[in-house]
Every structure is written in C-alpha cells, then in structure tokens.
Amino acid sequence: MNDEKPLSLHVPEPSSRPGDKPDFSHISVPEAGVVRKPEIDCTPASIRDLAYDMVRVMDDNGRAVGDWIPDVDDAFLLKGLTVMLRTRIFDERMFMSQRQGKTSIYVQCRGEEAIACAQRMALSQGDMCFPSYRQQGLLIAQDFPMVDMINQIYSNSKDKLGGRSLPFFYSERDYGFFSISGNLGTQFMQAVGWAMASAIKGDTKVASGWIGDGSTAESDFHSALVFASTYKPPVVLNVVNNQWAISTFQGIASGESANFACRGHGFNIPSIRVDGNDFLAVYAVSKWAIDRARKNLGPTLIEWVTYRAAAHTTSDDPTKYRPADEAEHWPLGDPIERLKTHLIAKGVWDETKHEALTKQIKAEVKAAAKEAESYGTLGKGAVPPVSEMFNHVYKDMPPHLRKQRQELGV
C-alpha cells in the first residue's frame, strides 16, 4: 500500500480575484422560456432536472416567454417596478446615513430586489416570512411606512424596538415579517416550525423561510430540510444565492460543482433553480410554491440565482476580495433594469415615466429620512430611554432585573 501518491486538500477558489478579469463562464444561462412548468402536485422525482436548470421568463429583449409567464396585469408589474426601485433608493439613502454616523451599520440588497419584492407580492395577508437581513423588499413591497423602518435603523426615540436591536433588524408581525436574528440560518428552521404550527391548527397560512448561499452550510438549513421533508408543512424554502457570503464565494458552501437547489433532492422536496433577477420568474415560481403549500402539498426549495452587487455591509470593502467591476459582468443583469425593459417593450412604460418615478421616490425617501431624523439618530438627539434596555427580557420583569435597573437608576 506504500506506492500511493500523497493526498492533497482541495480548496475551491472563485473564478476571479482583485486584479483579474471578472469571469462568470461557470454560470450557464439558458434561454428564457425553455424550462417547463410542472403541475403543483407533481412528484419531486419528476422535476429533478429543474434543480439543475434555471427558470427564466424574460428574454434579452424584455419579452416574457414560456410556460412560466405569470397571470398578472400591468398595474401589478408597475407596482413591482415601483417597490424594487423604492427598495434600492431606500438602501442608497441608508447607506449614506450610515456614512454620516446616523446609524452603526447598514446592509443593502442591491441587485437582489426582485426576489423579496416579487415573492411578497405572491404571498397573502397572514402568511409569515422568516427573513435573513437582506429582505427589506418584503416590507417595502407592502408599502410599509419607511419612516418606521428608519426609526429602527436610527435607534431613535420612535424605534419601536426601543433601541435594543441592531439597525435594520425589523420585526413586523402584522406585515408577516418575523423578527430578524443576527445568527445566520436559525430562522430557516423556525419557518418550518411556524408552518408545522399552521398545519397542526388546520389553518391556511403559509410560511416562507429565507437563507443565504453561505448560510446553507449552517446546521439549521439541514434540520429545516429534515423537518420539512418529514412533516410536509406549508413552507417555501428560499435560498438566495447571491454568489458571496462575506469574502467567501458560494463555492465554499456548495462544494463548487453542486448547487443549492439540488440539496432538496436528498429529501424528496421539489426543488427549482430560478433566475432571481427576473421579476416575472420570481413571482411565478413563488406563486407555484405558495400554491403547493396552501394546497397541503408540502414544502418547496427554491434557489434564487442572483448577485450581491453592493458590499456585504457598510463595514465591508469587496474590492479586497473580488474584482471591483465584477457586478457589471454579472450575466443575469439588474432586476430593475430588466423589468423596466419588459414594461417598455410592452408599451406601458418609458424613460420619462421612469425618471419621474425615480424622482418621486427619492423625494419620499428623503422626506421619510428627514422625519425620522427629527426623532433622533444613533446616540444623538432623541434616543430611546435607557430603561428600555431592561424591558422585554421577560414578560414581567423579575425581581433581580428590577434591582439591576434600580441600581442603574433608570
């Protein structure tokens, strides 16, 4: 046995690093419209190929093609465009606010707006999303008051979370938005638990779990799939593959040659891989999965292929680990641009309208930010009372905590 060659460790590397020419040749982009749309009660085995393919609806000219064209009207699509644009402009403003010291940290979802916005538009009132920290679109798509979001981001006197939580860690039960946790992945399993509860109670509500490509390596991802495959609760399991964790590319989590959709195969969960920058495809596949869930047909796993165009957070500088111009080479384009092109191709939109809309949203966002600022920013102006720190640890404050609060004199 001693004639063997020495073993070696395989360590996956992204296709390009700073200084290299961006290279996305490993991402094969099929023609729009070619992937079939199965019945919602199909067997998982019958659609295994859909995890290796990519559902796309809009072609390069912005025309919608194929089985997956969703049944929605122009107003709906214009709404989609509007909320995506609002999400982006909101992000840009909050990025600036962080730079101005109004908050400690912020994350943008630039390039991924279609996913949260379109899925939210496919969900119903009462359904519950368990987001990671990059799905602000779920709120904005419901016209959630931006000023409330900013109050939380600024940890100001009107922050409904009393300054206790990190910025952008929203919690909006009435908007089907579960409290964001900083611990990656935990919410994915909780989404399955919530969906089990809905099934146990004979309810009709659906849960939607969210996780990033990098975070699929966490244990919660596995237990979510195990429990989902066992109890078949009404849950949509979303993996947002935006190609990057922080400085770590998706190949470290996926093992390069695999992908995230096919992780469902080992669990007999129907799994679909989708162009996440195609608003129509996101809406259509979300709707399909939600319908399945609502009809008691169980979970669906969806990999949304997209690209994190901005830095990981305001603390991050991506030029340290990827080519500065990588985003421009991303083969699936920009979700806002693509829907805009589609609407223009349809003749219901034009550049002038788009500019006007952009301007209008900028004004709205600015107004919201100004208003929020009047309620304080992180550590400046009106801030939440110190005593808030001791609230909501328990339902009723236990004696030892009351003593501690008194010791601090608040």
Place this chain on the structure above:
Amino acid sequence: MNDEKPLSLHVPEPSSRPGDKPDFSHISVPEAGVVRKPEIDCTPASIRDLAYDMVRVMDDNGRAVGDWIPDVDDAFLLKGLTVMLRTRIFDERMFMSQRQGKTSIYVQCRGEEAIACAQRMALSQGDMCFPSYRQQGLLIAQDFPMVDMINQIYSNSKDKLGGRSLPFFYSERDYGFFSISGNLGTQFMQAVGWAMASAIKGDTKVASGWIGDGSTAESDFHSALVFASTYKPPVVLNVVNNQWAISTFQGIASGESANFACRGHGFNIPSIRVDGNDFLAVYAVSKWAIDRARKNLGPTLIEWVTYRAAAHTTSDDPTKYRPADEAEHWPLGDPIERLKTHLIAKGVWDETKHEALTKQIKAEVKAAAKEAESYGTLGKGAVPPVSEMFNHVYKDMPPHLRKQRQELGV
C-alpha cells in the same frame, strides 16, 4: 383566499406496529448482480441512479453475480464468516453479562455484522474509523483481543479507560478505531476533519465515518457533507440504515419517500445504496469507495440497508413499538446465514464445519469473559481506582483538580 381547505400535519408511520403483520413491501429488493459497477473516477452525476438502486452480489441461492463480485479468495471469505460469527456470539454473551449485572448497558449489532466486518477488511492499517456504538465488528474483524473489550465493558481493573467511559465505548487508536462518543453524529464530522488532516499532510490514509439512519437528522451529518463536498478529503461516509432509531422508524429521519444515499446528491458526492446484509456487496462497495478516497478522488456516501434485529440497547424492549416477529420478515435475510450459504454453495463450507466453528468461538468468548471477570465487573471485585476519575481531564492535572482529588482523599 378564504375558500382554502384546512392544512394538516403529515406524520409518517411505520408499516406495522405491535399486533400488525410485519410489512416490508415498501422495500424493493432488486435482483442480485443487476447494478453496474462504475469506474472510481466517474462523475457523481453519472451514477445518481445508484443511490435509488441497491447493490447486491449474492443471489437467493448464495451465488455471487454481476460486476461487483469482489476479487477475494476463499480464505478471506471464511475469515469474514468467522469474524461475523464471533461478533454475534460476543454480543450474545455480553447481553447476558448485562442481565447478570456485570455491566450497566450493552448494545448488540445483530443483523448488521457484515457492514463493519467487511468494511474493516477493505481498509488498511493506519486508516481511521469514526464509529457509532454499533460497530464492534471493526475491532473483531482485526482479531482485537476480546478480553480487552470485555474489560472495558465491565469497567474493571484492567479497563484501559479507567472506568471513566460507558461500557462498549472503546478507543483503539492502533486499530484505527476512534473513541466512541455517546453524542449521536458528532463523529461523522470529525471523520471528515481527520481526512482533511490526512490530505493537508500529504498522507495516504483514509477515514471512515459511521452514522445511523436516525442520526442523519443531526447537524453533524450536514456539516460532514458540506465539508466533504468542499475539500474532497479521503473519507468514506457510511450511513447504517437499520430501519430503526430507538422506537422511531427510519421514515421520520428520511421523510419516508427519500432515502439516505440520495442525500449525497445535493452535494455532488458519489452516493451508493447497498444491501448491507450481503458481505460481498459490502466489501466490494467499501473497497470501491476506499480506492476512490486513496486516489484523491474524494468522499463517497454509502447507505447500507440492513435491519436492527436486536433491541436498541439492553434498556430497550422493541416489542413495545414494532411487531415482535418483524426481524423474521426482513427481506434481506441474515448476513451470517447468507455468507454461509454462499460458502456452502461454493463447496468450501458445510454445516458440520459451521457448527464446529460456532462451538469454538463460543469457547473463546466464554474464556475471554471468564478472564475479564477475574479482573472485576462493574462495581464488583477489582475495580478501577477512584483516582482514575480525575485523570485525563487535562494532560497535566491543574491545581484546582488536584485539590478536589485530595478533598476526596484519593
């Protein structure tokens, strides 16, 4: 949206419970010899079907058929028969010892002997197994002194683990047997880490990780697959699907309609499902996977289909949750009987020899048990010194622990 029907929770149930007629109709048993043997450098995608099929070598008449017939001689097979038989007789004796109060708990591997024994015979000196608690065959297949095993089981004065560990929690580095942990699943990830180390050092050694069907639900199973798919270290990932956890049937872990081999598909890890009661198939597929690993081709996931014929442990009474006669209906038979039939069919074995061998092994086991008994049994006769309790917590005993030991006066 209010015309929806109420959801309901799906809770998988085994095909039969106490009082029912055993039913294994859900286990389809293909003809022996029909599953092809791929090259060891095949792509995982090219053998996806092998995870849904079942590799079998011995047909109902004990004849070896098909591509997977391993290249081994009769002496090797007789050795296989001997070590399986020894494992079973050892188990039976230790079961009795537990009933007699010589130890606190024991687990048998009845019905699963082929898996550990044959895989160990395919491994090389220096390779390392990370077993669960049901792979005593890994030691017995190497003619490990049974008396040393029993010393550990009896927690007696010659227990090399000083009475610290639970019975049957062996640790035998020189025999490639990693220290058993009572925490399910943890060793599966550690096996991958060990294999990564072998690759990092440019060594030629292979790791073999072991996990039960029920334990695949644990997080460690997932991280093992993630790390194995990323770094492609030399590791064989064994799932022993013996149909039962404790009272919980494998469908709770697998989600009924999936199996454990196909869990590898989401990770692009070559995955094979095998008749675990077929010594020849176990040896052949183990060898294939070990060769792959040794040639730097990375991990293999194997599901061994078998049946836990005995109780879960000596604390368990399986008639509470499954038909008492279920084992008799198990469609893959008994591994010892099957190899015996094969050897008889080959003309190298007969009932008389088999009886003689059985008798001889019984005598060996009895002698070993008697010898071990002379060194003490749990809490009786010669026992490990109390001071052993304080040893090996750290390499050097820190002052606080020394103080505690002195306080106890030992």
Place this chain on the structure above:
Amino acid sequence: MPEGKVMPQHKTTEKQVSRKNMIEAIRDALDVKMAQDDNVVVFGEDVGYFGGVFRATEGLQAKYGKSRCFDAPISELGIIGAAVGMGAYGLRPVPEIQFADYILPAYDQIASEAARLRYRSSGEFIAPITIRTPTGGGIYGGQTHSQSPEALFTHVAGLKTVIPSNPYDAKGLLIASIEDDDPVIFLEPKRLYNGPFDGHHDRPVTPWSEHELGEVPDGHYTVPLGKAAIAREGSDVTILAYGTMVHVAICAAEETGIDAEVIDLRTLLPLDEETIEKSVKKTGRCIVVHEATKTSGFGAELMAIVQELCMYNLEAPIIRVTGWDTPYPHAQEWDYFPGPARVGDALRKVMGE
C-alpha cells in the same frame, strides 16, 4: 428517611388526590394542559407512539392525535427551532430533549433565539416553550446520560430554569411553566422519577407512593415559578439545594443530627432570593449542593448571592458540595455523586465540628 421535620409542601385540598411517581405526575401535567388548551403540543425523540424513553408521554398520542404528540427526527436543534417557530405562531410547545446531555446541539436555538425573541421584537413574537429534559446522574449513565447543565441556562437572560424534586411540585411547576409566556428549561432529575433518592445507592429507594409528596391532586393546579420551598426546617445551617440533592441534604441533616434548614430552590431563575436571605440570616451558615461540576456551576452564583445579601450574618465560609470538575465518570459514579456523606462532612465543617 425519617419524617422528622420534613415540611409538607402542600396542603391536601378539597381536590381528589392520587398517588403518583414523578413520571406519572409529569404525564398528568401534560394531559391536563393538552386537554385544556389545544395550543399545547408535545414532541421529541420517541415521544409519540412509544411515549418517550422514560414514558412521560405515554398514551398522549393515542388521546390527542398525531399532530399534537409526535416523534421528532434526532435533531435537538430542529426540535427547539421548530418550537420557536411554533411559539411565534401562537402555540405552546412542550418539546422533550431525551437527556439533558443532548441539549447542547440546540443550545444556539435556545440561548440566541428562544431567549431573545421577545427582547428583539418588543414582545411581538414570543417563545412560550417549555423544554422538558431528564437531568442528573445516579443511573450509571456515564458521561452522556448524567450531566446537570443548569448553569448553562441560568447565565442566559430571557430563560427561566425550573427543577422539581417531587411529584407534587413536578406537576404544579410543569403546568406553571407551560402557562408561562417565557421559555422555560424544565429539568427533571431522572434519579427521582421513582422515589425520593437520598444518595444511598446501596439501599432500596422508597417509592413515591409511600411519600407524602407523591400525593398529587387531580386536575389543574400550579406551583408558582420563582418560589422556593423549605423542604426541612432547621436552625443551625441553611442548605441550598435542588432536584435530587434536596433529598440528599435532608438525609445528611438527619444523619449528622445537625439541624439544617433545607431549601428546595425549585426555580433557579428567577431565584427566590427572599427565602434564601431569610433562612441564611436566621442560621448564619450556608452550604450549597449540586451535582453539576463545581467551577462556574450554579453553586457559584448561589454563593455570590448569599454573600451579597448576608455577608455580615455569616459565621463561617459558605461551602460548596458539588460534582467534581471532571466529566461524569461511569464506574466511579458514587464517588462523583455528592452523597449524604460528603454533605454531612460539609455540615460538620461549617458548624466548626
């Protein structure tokens, strides 16, 4: 065990009373709550058809159906993560972790999630979960069936930690825990399931049916969280104990003839500081007993609190009697377990004898 000064912890009420061991009392609590509130669901490894390896959930699946009492995959993380999601939905999950030793894979879901969900969301989402799990040693369970991890939970803000020492309390505390809107770690001293084990492992254990606290009222009642009980009145020294150690402490008092007041903490967090303070101020001496490893065990917190509250009343240093700072050994179990002999030694020492 001499009945001497052992205090009755409840008055027999007008209710019907049945003799129950601790497992039966726990099962009864689950039954009462499941009947009363269909948001209560019970699940965990082997808890469904089989009724749990200690049989605490026996019969519940047959009675309440498979979607209210069911087997879970062997994923403690998944079990607790599911419970958090269910709690957020509005259920009151009562998951079982088969042994407290196996709760660690779920530690992140407990400490980072269940414990903080209310805080994070201003109470918009809560995790009214009761995690039942058998704790402690004394059954030759070795490293992985014997541990006492309570201090890992008392350190986490947002959790409550409860540990009963008898069937009456077990039922009342479990019902109170299930009704509590905060996550509760409910530790069941498995050595007490059958009887009030006092540490004399070589003697037969009195069954609960012969013990006053094995008298369990039928139907609904609660023992409030956060309230200790005086398990034995005494004047010489205060012993702070919980779970199995309550019985060991009582036994040590009787055996040494030292008139110890044994406080059964019942809830570790929030802790009943009032009862502790009153007793230590009365006796002027204090011993802390637990099975868990010593360093950073809950005994350290008890010593700190007694010192903070009663420093000037203490006539001798507080003594801890605990498990040693080693993993739980198998063969040396009875040298590890803090039995009546070691507690007795500490009693004599703290009395200056």
Place this chain on the structure above:
Amino acid sequence: MPEGKVMPQHKTTEKQVSRKNMIEAIRDALDVKMAQDDNVVVFGEDVGYFGGVFRATEGLQAKYGKSRCFDAPISELGIIGAAVGMGAYGLRPVPEIQFADYILPAYDQIASEAARLRYRSSGEFIAPITIRTPTGGGIYGGQTHSQSPEALFTHVAGLKTVIPSNPYDAKGLLIASIEDDDPVIFLEPKRLYNGPFDGHHDRPVTPWSEHELGEVPDGHYTVPLGKAAIAREGSDVTILAYGTMVHVAICAAEETGIDAEVIDLRTLLPLDEETIEKSVKKTGRCIVVHEATKTSGFGAELMAIVQELCMYNLEAPIIRVTGWDTPYPHAQEWDYFPGPARVGDALRKVMGE
C-alpha cells in the same frame, strides 16, 4: 491613562521588539507557530484569501498555502468538528470563530467532544485545538457582536479559557495556547484590538503603539497559561478583571484615587488562585468586574473562590460590576458596558466611602 503604578508585565529582553497592536500581535503569533510547526493549520469563515474580518490572518494564506490557511463554510459546528478530527490525527488546528456570539452552534462539539476526548480515550486521542474568537462589546455590535460567553466554557471540565488584555500577552498566550495539548478557548476582546480602551468611549483611544505593552518581541516567546498578572499594584482593594475590563479597572482606580490592585487574570481556567488569594489577603477587599451578564457569570465563580480562600480576611462584601442580565442592547451600549464610573462607584462602596 496615567502611567502611575501600572505594572510592566514583561522586561524588554535581548530580543528585537516591534510596536504592534493586538491584531498584529495575534497575527505574529500565528505566523511564528505556522513557520515552526507544519501541524499548525488556521481556518475559519473568511480567514483565507481575505485574512479574516478583523484581519488577524491576513497574509497567512499567501505565505503558507491554501491547505494551511483557508476559508471554511459558515458552519461553526463543522469548523470545530473538523478541528477535533484534525487534532485526533495529530495536527494543531487554530480555528477562528468570527464572533464569540457565533460559537454556540459549535457548543456541542466543544463541550461534549473536544473537552472530553482525552478523558474518554485515556489520552489516546486529544484535541490540541486553540479556538480564537473576538469577544465583548463596545463597538455598537448589538446582541450578536458583543457577547462575552466565557462562563459557558469555564463550566466545562477539559477546556482552558484564556483572554489577553494587551498585545504582549496576546502573542505570548496565543503561542502558549497553540502549544498546549488541551483545547483552549482563546477570547480576544475586540474593543482592545486597536488600543487599551478604558471605557471612556467619548474620548479617543490611545493606540497600542504608545503603550508599553504594545512592545512585542519578535519571534517565539510564551506567556504561561494559568498565571495572572498584576496590572496595577495597590493596597486598598483587589479588582479581579480580564480583557477590556483590566483597562477600565485601572482607569477607575486612577480616577477615584483609590489604590486598587488590579489583577489581570489572563487565564480563567485554570485560574491563578494563588495570586488572587495573596492580593485579597493583602487588601482585604475585592471587586469583580466583567462585561458578561451577571447571573452565573464568571464573576460568581470568582466571588465563590475569594470567599472560600479569604472569607476571614474580607472587610467588606465583594461587589460584582458586570453587564446587566439582559441581552446586549444596541442603542444603550454605554449604559450596559461596565465603565469606569460604575467600577468607581463600586470602589467607593467597598471602601465604605
């Protein structure tokens, strides 16, 4: 910070010395050990090409290759589980957990596996792992980038827990930890990476380059595990502190004019009880300071130990100054963080002022 009685903790040796901040000192320790011993491997989330989010491993991949310094999937369980396997093979893994808040998913692999492997196997397999992880608050990191989980590790037999307070110690302790054959939790107070932060968040921090303990000898040296340092000599009261709190304590002493002896514990387990006992017997008073939540924090253990060792020498009750028993809040960070004002109050109180 007045230099007054602050004690130099090392003598400048004949070695070449460089000014380094704490991150540079840590990186230097890794570099020294990786150069010396090719069994040392470094991995974790973002530690490879990028060099870690705090840049501790910058340049190591380029220097030692991708199989000795590499990115790991986001699975803390997997990272530590892999390290246990590697340790069993014979390597000396130095995994990084990106924030101590994220160590909990690995808690089972640490507490049930790494900590007990030696015990289980009579030393046949060991886990000579050093888990590096940034700890503590003060960077507006909220609930998930601020926690101090040391007490979760000091309760586990088989682990060592180390926490440096300056670049000199950081390098010396890290080298000692890597060379240690037992698993070490190496907590890096992230608020100290750039300078000796004393809790005055509204003032600029002195960089390490202007601090004596920012003088870090080149090459190999160790600071032994299990030995505390006297960070400030004093006679009125002993302050037991570690990590960031060492600097807060020194500052409080200077500001109150109370002549406190500040002990920098450096290793929490095994603890240097000798140095503690000597100091408290000298001063007769004691304060314990940490950032972690109070209940069942390591301060409880320190109070217990001081009481066990020095009860009859104490002239006043020991006081704990700690984080409150709440999750770490975001906006109220500076009311949560135990700063010099709160430590000063405790000093005055313990002195009876």
